[in-house]
Amino acid sequence: xxxxxxxxxxxxxxxxxxxxxxxxxxxxxxxxxxxxxxxxxxxxxxxxxxxxxxxxxxxxxxxxxxxxxxxxxxxxxxxxxxxxxxxxxxxxxxxxxxxxxxxxxxxxxxxxxxxxxxxxxxxxxxxxxxxxxxxxxxxxxxxxxxxxxxxxxxxxxxxxxxxxxxxxxxxxxxxxxxxxxxxxxxxxxxxxxxxxxxxxxxxxxxxxxxxxxxxxxxxxxxxxxxxxxxxxxxxxxxxxxxxxxxxxxxxxxxxxxxxxxxxxxxxxxxxxxxxxxxxxxxxxxxxxxxxxxxxxxxxxxxxxxxxxxxxxxxxxxxxxxxxxxxxxxxxxxxx
Amino acid sequence: xxxxxxxxxxxxxxxxxxxxxxxxxxxxxxxxxxxxxxxxxxxxxxxxxxxxxxxxxxxxxxxxxxxxxxxxxxxxxxxxxxxxxxxxxxxxxxxxxxxxxxxxxxxxxxxxxxxxxxxxxxxxxxxxxxxxxxxxxxxxxxxxxxxxxxxxxxxxxxxxxxxxxxxxxxxxxxxxxxxxxxxxxxxxxxxxxxxxxxxxxxxxxxxxxxxxxxxxxxxxxxxxxxxxxxxxxxxxxxxxxxxxxxxxxxxxxxxxxxxxxxxxxxxxxxxxxxxxxxxxxxxxxxxxxxxxxxxxxxxxxxxxxxxxxxxxxxxxxxxxxxxxxxxxxxxx
Numbered sequence: 001x002x003x004x005x006x007x008x009x010x011x012x013x014x015x016x017x018x019x020x021x022x023x024x025x026x027x028x029x030x031x032x033x034x035x036x037x038x039x040x041x042x043x044x045x046x047x048x049x050x051x052x053x054x055x056x057x058x059x060x061x062x063x064x065x066x067x068x069x070x071x072x073x074x075x076x077x078x079x080x081x082x083x084x085x086x087x088x089x090x091x092x093x094x095x096x097x098x099x100x101x102x103x104x105x106x107x108x109x110x111x112x113x114x115x116x117x118x119x120x121x122x123x124x125x126x127x128x129x130x131x132x133x134x135x136x137x138x139x140x141x142x143x144x145x146x147x148x149x150x151x152x153x154x155x156x157x158x159x160x161x162x163x164x165x166x167x168x169x170x171x172x173x174x175x176x177x178x179x180x181x182x183x184x185x186x187x188x189x190x191x192x193x194x195x196x197x198x199x200x201x202x203x204x205x206x207x208x209x210x211x212x213x214x215x216x217x218x219x220x221x222x223x224x225x226x227x228x229x230x231x232x233x234x235x236x237x238x239x240x241x242x243x244x245x246x247x248x249x250x251x252x253x254x255x256x257x258x259x260x261x262x263x264x265x266x267x268x269x270x271x272x273x274x275x276x277x278x279x280x281x282x283x284x285x286x287x288x289x290x291x292x293x294x295x296x297x298x299x300x301x302x303x304x305x306x307x308x309x310x311x312x313x314x315x316x317x318x319x320x321x322x323x324x325x326x327x328x329x330x331x332x333x334x335x
Numbered sequence: 336x337x338x339x340x341x342x343x344x345x346x347x348x349x350x351x352x353x354x355x356x357x358x359x360x361x362x363x364x365x366x367x368x369x370x371x372x373x374x375x376x377x378x379x380x381x382x383x384x385x386x387x388x389x390x391x392x393x394x395x396x397x398x399x400x401x402x403x404x405x406x407x408x409x410x411x412x413x414x415x416x417x418x419x420x421x422x423x424x425x426x427x428x429x430x431x432x433x434x435x436x437x438x439x440x441x442x443x444x445x446x447x448x449x450x451x452x453x454x455x456x457x458x459x460x461x462x463x464x465x466x467x468x469x470x471x472x473x474x475x476x477x478x479x480x481x482x483x484x485x486x487x488x489x490x491x492x493x494x495x496x497x498x499x500x501x502x503x504x505x506x507x508x509x510x511x512x513x514x515x516x517x518x519x520x521x522x523x524x525x526x527x528x529x530x531x532x533x534x535x536x537x538x539x540x541x542x543x544x545x546x547x548x549x550x551x552x553x554x555x556x557x558x559x560x561x562x563x564x565x566x567x568x569x570x571x572x573x574x575x576x577x578x579x580x581x582x583x584x585x586x587x588x589x590x591x592x593x594x595x596x597x598x599x600x601x602x603x604x605x606x607x608x609x610x611x612x613x614x615x616x617x618x619x620x621x622x623x624x625x626x627x628x629x630x631x632x633x634x635x636x637x638x639x640x641x642x643x644x645x646x647x648x649x650x651x652x653x654x655x656x657x658x659x660x661x662x663x664x665x666x667x
Contacts, residue, residue: 073471075595125655128609130416130471131602134595135654138647145640248640253592256418256475263476269469301490305483312462312476319466 019266019318023281027288034292041295048174054287055180056235056242060254061261061279062187063231066224068262069204071271072129074225075255076118077232079140082250084110085236086144086153089246093157100161107237108230114140115229119222137255145248155244166242176238183231188276200224205272260311261286266318285310362605365656366620373624377631384634394516395505397626399577400590401519403597404604405526406567408618411601412530412543414610415470417564419459420571421593422481427451428575428585429485432494441498449572455481456568460561478594485587495584505581515577527615539563544611599650600625625649 034041060077067074088107092098114136121132155163166176191197202210203220211217240246265282267274289310293303378385403420410417431448435441455477462473507514530536538559541549550556574593579585604621606613628649629642 121651121655127651127654128607130608131598131654132651134599134602135647135651137595138599138643138650140647142640142643142645142647145638146644150638150640256478259471259475260479263472269471299490301486303483304479305487308476308478308480308483312473312480315468315472315476316462316466319468 020275020278020281023265023278023285027281027285030285030288030292034288034296037296038292041292044172046291046295048172048177050287050291051177051180051284052174052242053291054283055174055176056238057258057261057287058180058280058283059183059231059235059238060258061265061283062183062276063228064258064262065265065267065274065276065279066187066191066200067129067228068259068267068269069200069271069274070221070224071204071207072122072221072224073133073259073269074118074228075130075133076114076137076140077228077258078251078254079137079144080111080114080229080232081236081239081254082246082248082252083114083140083144083147083236084108084233085240085250086148086246086248088237089153089158089240090147092159092162093153096159098159098162100165103162104165104234104237107233109233111233111236112226112230115226115232116222118229119225122225123218123221141248141252144250148246148248150248152248153240153246158241158244163241163244166238167244176242179234179238183234184276184280191276196220196223201272203271257286260307264311264314363614363617363620366604366617366624370620370624370627373627373631377627377634380631381634384631391513391516393627393630394519395513395581397629398515398519398622399505399574399581400593400597401600401622401626402522402570402573402577403567403593404600404618404622405522405615406563406570407597407601408526408604408606408613408615409530409539409563410470410567411598411606411608412539412611412613413560413563414543414546414608415463415560415564416598416608417456417459417470417474417567418594418598419455419474419478419481420567420597421590421595422478422485423452423455423568423571424575424578424590424593425485425587426455426481426488427572428579428589429489429494429587431575431579432497432585433488435497436494441501445576448575449569452568452570452572452575453565454568456565456571457561459568460564463564464557464560482587489585489587491587493584493586497579497583501580502583503580504577505579523615523619527619530615535559540611542610596625599646603650603653605653 031042040046060081064074064077084107087110088103091106092103118129118133118136121127121136122129164175166174168175170178191200199210199215199220202213202215203217207217236250239251261282262274262279263269263282264285265274265278265280267279267282286307289307290303293306294300298306374385383389403424407417407420427448430451431444434444434447439447459470459474459477462468462477463470503514505515509517530539538549538554541552541554542556542559546556574590575585578589582589600621601613601618602608603624604613604618606618625646628645632642632645633639
């Protein structure tokens, strides 16, 4: 093998190793194409819109990252989001003078409670995460309808300060973006520099060894699902505040978009693999697609098909490059 | 002679000894008990429940998605999952509707509907088997893709106006028995035989208990996976035909969340997503349990939302019980 071709290949493998770089490159390429087709894309106003819409997805995807890292999955998050959003909205409509911060705390509390129940089912009773969260999805979604009693909470029932949580601007930038950045930075630190964060990775990559080295797996699992629940609760409040309406079917099916963002970001369903920066980029890529397709006059009915094709392509590309990389590593060992 | 006796004493029985106790302690009998309980409660709650017409009529409303349950049992025994089936139903139903409205004869449209389902399933199976991808990832992406294609084909319109005889699928009777119920029974028998009485079925179990070991012992893992996922696609197309026939028209958003309902039925039937465990009859009874539960609660006007909660709780409780049971048997 000539040195030149080896160098060329190692470039490809560097991209494979640092998936974030490849993803970022793809997003930039996409942005350039869209910008050429419609110069309105890269304006401050539109970017503000784009990131505002990606903010809730990012918050949820970060939680899902933790769950996926432990070889779990949580299908109940959209229902948790709806339930905590609904309860918060009802509290706000009953007590219009409630401080916005307190309403956020109510949402987080309800969400965490939902998450703890799932965590207990998964860790203490050993129910498989996909089944446990599927069952709870039904329970929480049904509870949302029952709590609501078939009614919607509309904009006029919410106080201005509550709606301002997700719609006000700070120096021209939407508050949702700030909240997402804070969540991102916190969890970046948590996952990279704290012992508990590293333990989450350990539990996912090899539960047996993690157990032997003294990690309390049950505790980690409960923690992870509680965090996921808490973030869903936060997202619920933000969602209701942003759209100024709480319904029984709020965010129905959104859990799968969140998982898709994680997969795009390079998180492995088999646990232990995935970085928070990748998840951020995955969410931004989905947000960009959602935002840009209408701008370049793609019919909204094509949106979902394009989204699906992009995810499938990303997954296949990733697998093919990884296989080549592994093959190459093996060959090198032989030589 | 002595030698022979020696050998005779060491004969290893091919089959486990039959005992009534272990036979009746099976999960499937508990399910039968739950089903009986539901029917008893239903008939005390409503005087209209326990007659032939009411029960057969009820089956027409909930059996359409049950066709996907059969292949889903095989898929989940193999430790895989398919969450794209709901979208496959939508895509094949919409294709059928669009083609018929474009002037294609109904028979041909029906065949193409089945073909579309088969292609969707084949693509899932091919990607999962050949690239060794996780089924969650593949079917999640194709779920979005297939649903998206359905929207591309029909946008926000609906396709209908099917010929008179097409209603027969959803509403027709054969000798006093609903056509869909007859087909359900036929499918139940055939798929039980396939899973429990054929080499193919044993291979499915082998893949679920240990994929690598079964591969090295000559089981064609890839081929079986592709076949089973294609079967799931075809089953989704059959569901599409019955659903469209019952509703009279089709839209891109039909069969929303069907995948989750089907997985719930299979899990309730005692098939563990950890692979290699569970039996077909369990899933068949689970279909009837959830169906009659919904129908019965509908009779006494319990809101649909409450059904969600009950279904969820039923799923969690039943799976927890099986878990405890399996843990107990392990300790022995």
